[in-house]
Amino acid sequence: MKIKKISYPTSLEEISDIEDDNIDIFVELDDGMVYTMTVSTPKNYYKYMDREKIDYIPSMPPDIIVRKLTGENIRNALETYVKDDGYWFKLYYLAGSTTDAFDIKLMDKMIQEIKKQNEEIE
Numbered sequence: 576m577k578i579k580k581i582s583y584p585t586s587l588e589e590i591s592d593i594e595d596d597n598i599d600i601f602v603e604l605d606d607g608m609v610y611t612m613t614v615s616t617p618k619n620y621y622k623y624m625d626r627e628k629i630d631y632i633p634s635m636p637p638d639i640i641v642r643k644l645t646g647e648n649i650r651n652a653l654e655t656y657v658k659d660d661g662y663w664f665k666l667y668y669l670a671g672s673t674t675d676a677f678d679i680k681l682m683d684k685m686i687q688e689i690k691k692q693n694e695e696i697e
Contacts, residue, residue, distance in 0.1 A: 576661035577605040578653055581646070593644040594618050602653060604661065610668045614639045614649050636671030 582601040590596050597615035604610065615638040624630060639656065641648040656664035669676035 576657040579603045579605055590644055637667050
C-alpha cells in the first residue's frame with residue numbers, strides 16, 4: 576500500500592509543544608480509503624499518567640508514536656505501518672474504530688491452538 580495524502584484537521588503549526596501532544600490525522604491510501612489515526616508522543620503519555628495519577632496507560636485503541644509531531648516524523652512512521660499490504664496500519668485502524676472488528680471467540684480459539692502447539696513442543 577502507498578500513502579497518497581496525509582491531512583491534519585488541526586494544523587501542526589498550532590501545536591504548542593511538538594514533543595508533548597497528540598493529533599488526529601487523516602491518511603488517504605492508494606486503495607481510495609481515508610483512514611483516521613491518532614499520533615502521539617511519549618511525553619504525552621507521561622502527562623496523561625501524571626494527570627490521571629496512574630503509573631500505566633490503560634487499555635485503549637493504539638496510537639502511532641513519534642518523538643516529535645512533525646510532518647516528516649509522522650510520514651516516516653506511517654510508511655512503516657503500510658508495508659506488507661498495510662497489515663499493521665489496518666490493524667491499528669480497525670482496533671481504533673470498533674470493538675466488533677475482532678471476534679473474541681475466534682481470538683480465543685486461535686490462542687488455544689497456539690497453546691496446544693506450545694505444549695506439543697515442550
